[in-house]
Amino acid sequence: MQSPLSSSGTLLERENNRRSNQARRVHCKRSSAWADLPEELLEIISRSLNIVDYQNLGRVCRSWRLFYSEFKQSFLTSHSPLIVYASTRAKKYCYFFDIATRMKYKTKLPRHICNFKFCLGVSSGYLIMLCLKTNDVSRDYLWVINPFTGHQIQFPCMPWPHCIEDYHDSCFSRSIFASFFASFGSQGQDFLIMILSKYVKVLQFCTSRDNKWKQYHYYNKGGHILDIVVFDGRIYVINSDSRIGIFNLRSCDLRFLELNFAPRFGSHFDKSIRLVASNGQLFVVDSPKVYRIDLSRKEWVKVYNLGDQALFLGHGDMMCSKVINPSKWGGQSNCIYDLFPFNNKEPWKTITRYNLFPFNHQEPRETIIVDFPQKGEGKGYASTKICSWYFLPVSSSIENVRDE
Numbered sequence: 085m086q087s088p089l090s091s092s093g094t095l096l097e098r099e100n101n102r103r104s105n106q107a108r109r110v111h112c113k114r115s116s117a118w119a120d121l122p123e124e125l126l127e128i129i130s131r132s133l134n135i136v137d138y139q140n141l142g143r144v145c146r147s148w149r150l151f152y153s154e155f156k157q158s159f160l161t162s163h164s165p166l167i168v169y170a171s172t173r174a175k176k177y178c179y180f181f182d183i184a185t186r187m188k189y190k191t192k193l194p195r196h197i198c199n200f201k202f203c204l205g206v207s208s209g210y211l212i213m214l215c216l217k218t219n220d221v222s223r224d225y226l227w228v229i230n231p232f233t234g235h236q237i238q239f240p241c242m243p244w245p246h247c248i249e250d251y252h253d254s255c256f257s258r259s260i261f262a263s264f265f266a267s268f269g270s271q272g273q274d275f276l277i278m279i280l281s282k283y284v285k286v287l288q289f290c291t292s293r294d295n296k297w298k299q300y301h302y303y304n305k306g307g308h309i310l311d312i313v314v315f316d317g318r319i320y321v322i323n324s325d326s327r328i329g330i331f332n333l334r335s336c337d338l339r340f341l342e343l344n345f346a347p348r349f350g351s352h353f354d355k356s357i358r359l360v361a362s363n364g365q366l367f368v369v370d371s372p373k374v375y376r377i378d379l380s381r382k383e384w385v386k387v388y389n390l391g392d393q394a395l396f397l398g399h400g401d402m403m404c405s406k407v408i409n410p411s412k413w414g415g416q417s418n419c420i421y422d423l424f425p426f427n428n429k430e431p432w433k434t435i436t437r438y439n440l441f442p443f444n445h446q447e448p449r450e451t452i453i454v455d456f457p458q459k460g461e462g463k464g465y466a467s468t469k470i471c472s473w474y475f476l477p478v479s480s481s482i483e484n485v486r487d488e
Contacts, residue, residue, distance in 0.1 A: 119145045126151050130159060134187060135166075135476065139232075160476040164413040165396055165406070167423065167438070167454060168206065168231070170470040178211075178231065178470060181454050183421075183438075184413045191231045200227070203470040204279065205263035206404045209233075209479025211470065212263050212277065214241070228265050228277060232479050239277055242288045243297050266314050268293070268333075269487040276333070276485055278319070280312050287312070287321075287331065287338075300336050310349075315361040317486040322359050322368060324349055328377060334488065344383040347375070358397070362407040369405065371397060372420065372443075390418045390443050396473050399424030406475055418443045423473055 126148065130138060138159055142152030164184035170177070180189040193200075200213040210228045229236040268276040268291055278289040285308065287300040302309065307324035312331070314320075319331040321338065326349055329340035349357060349370060358369040366377040367387070374387040374395065394410045394417050410417055423438040440450045 119147045121147075123151060127155070130155065134182065134185065135160075135163060135232075136189060156480060157477065160480060162412040163476045164410070164415060165408070165421075166474040166476065168211070168470055168472050168474040169454075169468070170203070171468055180231075180474065183452070184415065193231075194229070194236070200469070203472075205265075206470075206472040206474060207264040208266060208482045209474070209476075210235075210265045210482075212265055226277065228275075230479060232476075237275055237292060239290050239292070240295060240297065242279055242290070243299065262311050264312060264314060264483070266483040266485045268485050272482070272484055275482075278312060280309055282308075285309075289333065291333075298336065300331070300338065302338060305338055306340075310357040311359040313359040313361050313366075314483040314485055315359075315366050316364075317484060319485060320359055320361075320366065322357060324357075328359075328368075332488070333485065341379075342382065343377070346384050347373075347386075356399075358405050360395075360405045360407060363393075365407070367407060369395065369397060371422070374443075392417045394419045394421060395443070396421045396475075397423065398473050399471075404473055404475070406473070408475070416440065421473075423471070 126141075130141065130151075133141060138152070138156075142149045142156075164182060167181040167183065169179045169181065177190045177192055180191070181187075182189075200215045202214045203211055204214060204226075205212040209232065210230050213227050213229070215225055215227050224241045226239040226241060227236060228239065262280045264278055266276050268274040275292040276289060278287065280287060285302050285305075287302070287309065288297055289300075290297045305323075306327060309321045309323045312319060312321050319333070321329050321331055323329070326346040327340045328343060329338050331338050347370070356371065358371075360367040360369055366379070368375040368377060368384070374390075376385045376387055378385050390407070392409055392411060393407050394415060395405070395407050397405045397420055399422065410419075415421075419440055419442055421438055421440055437454060438452055440452065
């Protein structure tokens with residue numbers, strides 16, 4: 085006869101199994117209770133979360149992950165812009181500052197881009213970074229990475245400057261006027277990067293489809309191109325002659341529009357003129373002046389009041405700018421948020437500040453200082469490698485350029 089213990093183990097083993105099964109049942113009941121929280125309660129909970137906690141919310145269980153995915157864009161839209169920052173002493177991290185809550189976050193960069201040399205731009209939530217060859221990497225290249233989703237794509241280095249050694253020159257980053265990253269084509273599975281050179285009349289672009297750089301020289305097309313932007317599926321440019329044009333990737337050609345009431349920018353081609361695409365509208369910023377481009381009436385319209393909107397204006401060549409409604413997170417409307425790095429004499433600190441001033445300039449402006457300590461990440465003076473506005477709503481969707 086078979087012993088009654090032979091198929092079930094010892095009494096101690098059976099007791100442990102019984103307790104383990106009880107614990108699993110209790111855990112399943114508790115997990116089921118959390119998973120079955122009504123959507124209305126999850127919405128209330130999510131309102132008090134910061135961006136990091138909201139991302140963690142989507143990792144709790146399947147039902148919370150579905151809630152996270154469905155309401156993610158609404159949450160991001162209601163969140164204030166961040167400031168993304170990295171200094172020359174930051175080898176492994178870049179930092180984020182929430183201007184509404186004044187919270188600071190940091191994200192660790194992938195190992196292969198920890199020693200990036202320059203950030204050429206911030207576009208569609210992606211950082212466009214030039215990485216130099218190291219002992220582990222045999223050549224220089226461009227990495228485009230989304231610090232929130234982790235999505236990244238590699239491009240070969242652009243052909244200009246002609247000498248690879250020029251990339252190592254500290255003046256190289258200042259030779260870039262603007263850059264952007266976008267999806268390309270109707271399927272949105274290909275990607276495009278475009279770079280505007282400052283001192284040479286050339287547009288450079290590369291698609292992930294063929295992974296080869298192409299150049300468009302515009303020597304006979306008027307003044308210098310000052311900025312490029314994706315708007316309504318097309319690439320728009322603006323030059324120093326106050327002319328706005330559309331660049332066609334397929335034909336590799338630039339066609340300027342005939343628009344009325346264009347202002348004059350002056351003779352300096354390196355002025356900080358910005359094309360800003362926001363809320364289905366195209367703006368030109370010659371700070372503090374703002375113009376709206378009415379494409380249906382083919383004219384420039386000077387903006388005298390931003391209404392419930394605010395202009396977030398980046399400083400320098402890598403900065404992205406937007407016109408958005410700040411009321412959702414308690415910001416001030418009809419204002420300009422002007423961001424720029426601040427040179428600091430203390431080598432262990434790097435400071436960024438932004439000015440907040442009314443659009444009509446009749447009230448005093450407010451200056452907000454953001455301090456990013458960089459202890460333990462290097463020696464010597466800390467200068468800026470990244471300092472830009474970062475808009476969360478665009479971090480989960482990439483601008484698309486139509487293949488036409």
